[in-house]
Amino acid sequence: MKFHGQILKMRTEIGTPIQYYMNLSGDMLNVNLLIGRSLKLSHTGYECVNCGSSQPVYRMGFCKKCFFESPYASETIIRPELSRAHLGEEERNFEVEKKIQLAPHIVYLAYTGDVKVGVTREHQVPTRWIDQGATFALPIAKTENRYEAGMIEMALKNHLPDKTNYRKMLQDDYEDDLDLADFREKIKEYFPEEYQNFFRHDDEIIRLDYPYDTPEKISVFSLDKQPEFEGKLIGIKGQYLNFEGGNQINIRAHEGYTMTLEIF
Ligand SMILES: [Zn+2]
Structure with a gap:
């Protein structure tokens, strides 16, 4: 089986264990069911989570322009104490900021x-x-x-x-x-x-109960350094997939990347 699309963070559902869904351009794949299977991940390009641009992702799934302009990438997302909406002050887009901050x-x-x-x-x-x-x-x-x-x-x-x-x-x-x-x-x-x-x-x-056993080795790879990776999936924790032999990838850190996922 082969899937292709834009990576967003895995959707999750609380359970025993937690259920994970790979979100590739809206195609949801239950990742728990792939444990024990060989997966091949191939990086194919970029699609900004905000504007869809194929420019390289700058940070958090955003192209450089959106990272500095989108209200969803503002500094208050990382640093809540900088919030200003409660004072009636706009930073980038007041409607969005009110929705995020005044909740x-x-x-x-x-x-x-x-x-x-x-x-x-x-x-x-x-x-x-x-x-x-x-x-x-x-x-x-x-x-x-x-x-x-x-x-x-x-x-x-x-x-x-x-x-x-x-x-x-x-x-x-x-x-x-x-x-x-x-x-x-x-x-x-x-x-x-x-x-x-x-x-x-x-x-x-x-x-919280993850489909995960502690690996002997932690060696996190990214699609930047390793645009093609193939390995047997043995567990999931946080937003990390854990492959046999001690190789892990943080799916969330690849938001806005596009990839082909092959399942063997
Ligand atoms: Zn963008």
Whole structure:
């Protein structure tokens, strides 16, 4: 079987284990069903996720022009604390910014090899955690907008990491129940005074189950360095496919690339 199209991040569905769907120009392939099969990935070009241009992807699936102009690629996507929509200030496109920033947000703890703090729009739960490869997650605050969540994250990241270390995430083989509620209690004292009313005490820890066994070797490849790759798929975690022999690819990092996928 052969498929061709633009890569978007894999769609996911919570379950035991989590179900993954490769999204190639809207063709959805259940990737769990491909575990045990040989896949060949061939890079064929680019298609910007915003304008469809065939210019090389600059960052996050966008061509260079869109990365600097699209409201979906603005700095507040990465740094919520820079949000301005709650002040009525436009950055690139006020309608889009209002939709993204003036929505309820969740501040959470997640275990991705380390306990980290993060921020997401409420409707991105649990997708955001799955994309990061978190095995446990716990919401600790719900805010009315992105700015407030960003400010809470800023205060907490002096005490906890806020980035996922992909190597630790892929290598992690933590099996026991990790009590994120302990961490919630510990970091409570660092919660900014003015946002105390957003703090949530009684959410339950969410455990996420991936179709994945810890590989002996972590060696991440990209289609830039390796435009053709063939290997036997043995697992999936976060947005990474894991191939036999210790080769992994981050599908999300290839958004806006086009590829041919062959299944043997
Ligand atoms: Zn573009």
